[in-house]
Amino acid sequence: MSPALSVWIGGIGLWAPGASDWHAFRDIAAAGAAPGESARPLAEVLPPNERRRAPESVLLAAAVAGQAVRMSGRDAATLPCVFASAHGDQVITDYMCETLATAPRELSPTKFHNSVHNAPAGYWTIATGCHAASSAVSGGEEAFGAGLLEAATLAVADDRDVLLASYDIAGTGPLGSMTTTTGPFAVALVLSPRAEGAAVRLDITPERGNSGSDPMGDAWLDGLSASNPSARAVPLMRALALMKPAALRLPAARGLDLHIDIGVAA
């Protein structure tokens, strides 16, 4: 059976505690390097004043999106983008709910406009001058898979390269105990409907059921994967780091997995 969607990977970005870019992650996942110190995500795309003021979710998403686009050699201004996150900026949501419970008329207007789920998409398109379609999606705990399905669908349907960034930050306050997101993580992919020299292809087919994920047998990778909904991408990212053909399943919704065959050019 032919896959539902085939996309080539033009660029990759990643930020995890202990791996501040894709290369650092690859060295850990494929070459046995030790995780490093945690560095603040470097969102070089944002103007310096925005970088200082931006909420953590925006910094994280813009940092990985910037890495992926740079690796791809594409022009960010022309790339449609999909920003996926299970929970958006939980620190701002916690601030909003606490302020609304105590002094609602003192709510910060800046915090309010940064509270929208599409704040990273907004800041990204503003910083890169991107007038293409931009989206902000959630799929709950399955947000990464849902975002991957949406981005791959967009790339194939409109025959365009598409930027996907999936991010979640650590939960805080009473909300944090509901979301069980214990650490930040973000990943980005530039997906292309054509090979154009790319080395890696993803053949994606939705399949019924949630198979659950097998442990990867590496404490750091398994811990990372369990820490954050966007980090459900970690088994895929590990497979990409190994640069070998592989097959795996990722959840895209309750009751729906994506079967992904990873093809690597010889």
Added chain:
Amino acid sequence: MPHLMTPLAISAYTATSALGRGLQAHADALAASCGGLVPNDFSTAPLDCWIGRVAGVEDEPLPPELAEWDCRNNRLAWIALRQDGFADAVRAARERYGSARIAVLLGTSTASIGATEEGYRRLDHGNMPADLHRPVLHTPHSLASFVAAAFELDGPCLTVATACSSSAKVFANAERMIRLGLIDAAIVGGTDSLCDSVLFGFNSLELVSPEPCRPFDAGRSGISIGEAAGFAILERIEAAKDAPLLIGYGEASDAHHMSTPHPEGLGAELALRDALARAGIEPGDVDYINLHGTASQKNDEVEAALVARTFPATTRASSTKGFTGHTLGAAGVLEAAITLLAMRERQVPANLGATTPDPLCGPQMAWRPEPAEIRIALSNSFGFGGNNACLAFARAEQRA
């Protein structure tokens, strides 16, 4: 350039807002130019403004088997889903295609954050109170996961949360998935309900009017916030021969500012051009445009100029936010439903609330209701972060 789109059938649709429950309540209110805004009585310390509130939501908890999802936003969704035979249409589609071949693609700006706010108002020793210990509520995905669970659907399930364009953009998501054969049908739409986050949030930006909103009035003073839920089923046209059609959509970004539209409406115009190109139509083919028309100074200024410079006077245009308030993430689908109703009822809705037209407005504006044969219509939805969407619809007879 985007490809010409193969039209899709809108085989069922429904809406619930301050105008009432279901399509007939909306048709009656629009025909009578009778709006639904009322003085704000929402929240513990109501702001001095007007709101579009759906009556009775607080009195109708979800059925016991869905109790995990019970909150104002999902109650409003559940009320809307039971109007106009919509729930039965979903079940029939499930029967026809199978549960994995139907996607749930829903827009919302704040989902059930009202439940999270409530938890913070009555914390139990600093923790979420026991009755709100329900993680499914405290996420933007609450609405879509609720609808998928309520109808036992296990196809793709996605929340689009791009502020006020959210439930317009889901029509585009559905078209792509159907075209590529990933699904056979999609439940699209969205729900946003009144909550402190948006009332006090828009108030903090000084965008809330102390009076009922007056879109495109020279003296407009800001938005009135409303709540609404709306849903539609999209499928291939062979499946529903007499249904109205989705014939195009456009999506684009302003790349300008987080909370202010591009001064020349660049993203709005790109979304419009994208929609026209996918639909294969020219501005002169458009009989009616349901405008975003929030009654904020900037939106209406930019949108009025865009319409005035793009369309002939035969294209009629109005904002219906004077009827319903700005229903934020639900505005896309609510106004899609109003646009389809305008086609069905052969009447352009009034631009309710305006008495002194902004001089930027062109001759396209329908200040009062007008009888009209509406064959092709557009609906605009623009959101924070410069996120723009435009939907194009046609009557069933327009299919090639």
